[in-house]
Amino acid sequence: MSLGVALAIALSGVVGYTLGDSGDGGGTTTVQITDEIGFGILEEIYAILEEDFVNPEALDPELLKIGAINGILQALGDPHTVYIDPESYELGVDVISGTFQGIGAQVEQDPVTGAIVIVTPFRDSPAENAGVRAGDIVRTVDGESTDGWTVAQAVRRIRGPEGTEVALGIEHSDGSTEDVSITRGTIVIPTVFTPPIEDEAGNPVSDLAYIELQQFTDQAVTDLGEELERIVEEGYGGVILDLRRNPGGGLDATIRTADMFLDDGVIIIEVSREGEESVTSANPGGPATEIPVVLLVGPGSASGSEVLACALRDNDRATLVGEQTFGKGSVNHLRELSDNGALYVTIARWECPNGEQIEAVGIEPDVEIVFTEEDIEADRDVQLFAAIDYMRENLTRAAP
Template identity: 45%
Template sequence: MLVRHSDGEEELITITRDEILVASVGVAPPGGVLRDSDDNEVTDIAYIRIRTFTARTPNELRQAIDAAGDVKGLIIDVRSNPGGLLVETAQTADLFLDGGTILVQVDRDGNEQVYSAQSGMVTDLPVAIVQDEFSASGSELLAAALQENGRAIVVGATSFGKGTVSHARDLSNGGAIYVSIARWLTPDRNQIEGRGVIPDIEVELTVEDIEGRRDVALYRAIDALRAQVETQGSASS
């Protein structure tokens, strides 16, 4: 490709097509440093963001958890996560569960497929999941699985409410139509479609929060984890 710069100089640029792998898991919180509502840096709680669920997500999450080291709590941020691959979503939830149901998939004939947890790698560390109204599909399955199995506190807004399996059917004119062929239920058999996952701690941002770039949902998640750690410490003493 020939490019002419503003000074009139021409340059020949070669463009190479390639597959760019973008990590589905990140560990940098908004602003780069995890801080509480008093603007103090938080070092004893790990932060992990799951952007989407891909084939690499479970392994990336394992690596992020290992890298976090000895922490007292974990925040999983699935805000604006649109979902992704179902099996990998279930494997992600399984990392935090030592048993129980992850989800139930029901087809149009009423046949059920139950996804059950096995033995996870992080089954006792306090967890808070931060979600918003754009958290959909797989992120809702993860939040509901950990919430209803008593493994996580969900903080934020009610999620999007996408709980169906869609299949593309080709049309004669070259187009396609997506048809729902199954729906998902939570471990307690609650429907996600059209309802979403209701948080344990609801957070509504004010204009002042937005203008001041105050991440209130993260603040509430930190507070909830600290309270849980303190309660566990009191119970064991």
């Protein structure tokens, strides 16, 4: 069971983080608790509040506990280390079944401003159909400001049963604002899509293959491998792999995806809390190690997508077309807690094969193409058009 994937499906009731599931995070925590650092002062403060505070109705023990936990974690300065309450965690595990109820988007917290940011809406989800875009900032939920909220708080307020509505105050990346009413639905967790595509002139594209990969899961790896084998066997001139709606997933699935395109070379460098480096290299024998590749990337490409983009770019196996990626450069795992909740904790940072740091920065594309408002209104995918043109013009040079 990939808990990293469960955490990637934000707004289903769990916190939206990716590239988790390091493989050693299962089981309930059995940490021995001492008071060497003075956490007993919290009990002392609560006792005084019970005796003296002017508004005793505000002394909700559960809310105060959550506030204390979030305060500790926020003091770390790491937006990827979060507490998941029992209700959210239980629903997150249920997501593994393949569907969930919500608006169908992933959120993160901006590590600098603390704003709640849409990493990506899923294809044909209520969020996407309502006009929510990657990079949007959620300023309000049902009229209440999100200032000071954690991702967990935002998720709890936005998620909900199918058929119910939630109102979001959205700030788009161009600074414009919009109030959006979204009817929640049942979301099927996406994996691999291969729709037919057209070039800018409206002609069907038959010489190049197009694959949209929306999650790094075990099933996605299987589906992608089968599709790549078909593409190579049928003699396509190149493949365009679309990661613009891919917030990440399991680390193992990400590495196995990179293996499909690489015969050798470094995929990822993990740097532990002790500063020790662990290098993961490619295994030969993948189905698509020679076919030219263009990766479509953007603000909705996070975590595992950024690992793959770095690995293929730095090993001269792909050209990146689109916009700057999200910028999540951490490896996380899950520790279950005694209250049936969980702690999602950053255990390492990762670097590109060339040593580039991604956290809070992202990856610049080789060919930058930015959507205009006119492109969006006309539903014109100029980034895909650019990828098609680049692939056709550079097939010989791109081939290994």
